[in-house]
Amino acid sequence: MQPARRVLASTGAASAVRSPGASTCRACLTRLPAPQRRAFSRSAPRHAAPPAPSPAGLAELSSRKLISVSGPDAAKYLQGVITANLFPGYAGPSPTSEHLRADAGFYAAFLTAQGRILHDVFVYRDARDTAHPPGHSWLVEVDAAEADRLQKHIRRYKLRAKFDVRLLDEGEGAVWQAWDDASPSLPPSLPSSISNTTVITTPDTRAPNLGHRLVTFSPTPSPPVSSPTLPLVPESSYHLRRYTHGIPEGQSELLFNQALPHESNADAMRAIDFRKGCYVGQELTIRTEHRGVVRKRILPCVLYPDGQPLPEDLVEAYRPEIEPGVTAEEIPREASIGRAPGGKKGRSAGKWLTGVGNVGLALCRLEIMTDVVLPGEASSGAGGFGEGDEFVVGLGEGEEGKKVRIKAFVPEWLRRGLVRGEGH
Template sequence: MSHPHWQTFLQHQSAEPSLQHPTNAAPDLLHATALVSLDDRVVLEVRGPDSEKFLQGQTSASTAHATSTIAPPTVFCTPKGRAIANAQLIKAAPECYWLLLERSIADALHQHLAKYAAFYKAELTLRDDLTIAGIAGQHTLETLGAQIPELPQAGWGVRVRVDEELAITRHPHDMTRLILIAPEERLATLCQTMSAELTLAPATLWQRLDIEAGLLWLDELQREKWLPQMFNWEALAGISFKKGCYTGQEVVARAHYRGQVKKRLMRLSMSGDQAPAAGTEVSDAASDKGLGEVVSSAPAGNDHVELLAVLTLKDDMPALAINGQPAHMLPLPYALERLDPETLLD
């Protein structure tokens, strides 16, 4: 993967004294508009006359929900209902869908879908030629709106320019944040026009924003470990219980209707500046009994770290510890209940 135009632009930005920012910190998003190069994301393209029919039998979202204005979250499962990868489903063009997902898990999803795609007129391609960046801040819409009109106004909204292979999608958070997907020269040119208003920020900023939004993007370490509800995907409008069959649907639906999901994605904080690695155990502080594991973490300033962990919930949750240090539960920005993706179309 080589994106010389994009790298040249980033190098130029980092050379500007007014745009430099400490790599271990993040800008004040109330006053600055942050630009983050999302090298850990990639697009898996599904293209062909049967692309919609093929995806309808594989994804938890209905392809009917992927429109010119909505790009719904989705998940792909094994027949046993275990999540292989979660993604955002973008209708990039007629007979063409983009799956935006975590790069480390893309090959596994590609191989999984290829087993089924062989029976359809649909081709799968990892689009390494596309570059992905995030823009976040209080003035994001104002900054980008001067260049691209009709930007998405709500979470999971999308704006697609088919002729340019440019997609702009909005991800959930109280702070406005957009993901831009385009060929690297097009993206570099677009960001260059806004360069005076952009401040480069580290990838940990975007990870922190995902954590604050209670949003986990599965990576290779987490592949096939959980049912989608265990990382709250149905609370983020990521599962349609009305669309009909898809691979793993029976298990996912049974767990929902029988109330069998005992593990949940929770948001935590702890003191210090060292973010615990994914897979680190979260335990009962008193008994040291394991209750779950860290799945994502990032420094949050003021000498503390925020993280997401999949935990076994109890009626009376004990005090928690990570690596012997106290960890404290934080509220999620959404209710732990089913949010039908059909509501995105309202």
């Protein structure tokens, strides 16, 4: 039985829109909460590392939660505070439901007024609401550890806009990721226990062949019965898939009030519409797009022990742990990456973010850790990348002086985007 689906429709080129979200007082929008650095995020992978990457799977994402934003001004408010465009192709002063984008869901981000990432989100049309006009009911999917903070942020800056904000109760809705490398472009074939419920399905367009995002609503049996073609897998398998594709997610990886959109690949992951009108954080984001040189990017990395040759393939190099028993989870978040002993001297090459097994993500200096040539610069030089260069990252407390080797990879979809100066 096929599930009820919202089909992703192509959208036209976006153009300038001024929204009532932009009517929020600029002075108010700049008075954002002070940054609160957290040593660890509850969204970080806490499950056992999978034995190998799964070519197909259906994973329930307990690391994500849903917030309902519903009311006559919901779409207009969201238009003024997220990086994506709800009204692509419309340049008039008063967009209506007829101008809304047609897809069921899309990726976006909330920024500070200084252009830093507050939250990365998926935004969906709420398929349950059939009593109100299109655009009145939306669901915002966010890092579960940050859901309450985002709900309060929306309430704080809604001012007189007419909409309600509510964090969905536990069990009321669930977020899933489905993928099948044998048919990556097709909607997933779901177990009957899921397909019999209300389901929102949309392609995950952050990277090619990453899979499909799903939202299901109660009643859903737990756990659902898997299908022969799409087995149920643990959430750690989804995290591993993200890491091998080079996709950061949640505020353990996109550091709250610190991460820049371009350094976090939000531009290449289609989170930002650069032809959209005013939204919070737009000025610095647009300036970086047109004038800045992005020297750091979040990249997938593999950890490997001393004495082994440089890994050539990220997926083939994956292991649940590194001998003797080191895993990516043992490396402190934001641990500095440097050159291996005996190599060139120079500044820090990057910062570790998170991982599972021996694969994870790090914020890397492109000219030091990769062969990417930045615009207007030579391919190498003193302290620049050289064939065979090796790097190390330190382990946690109690392991002072102990380091593990690390190599960064540039995914092909991101490399193409860097060459063209655009997303995939």
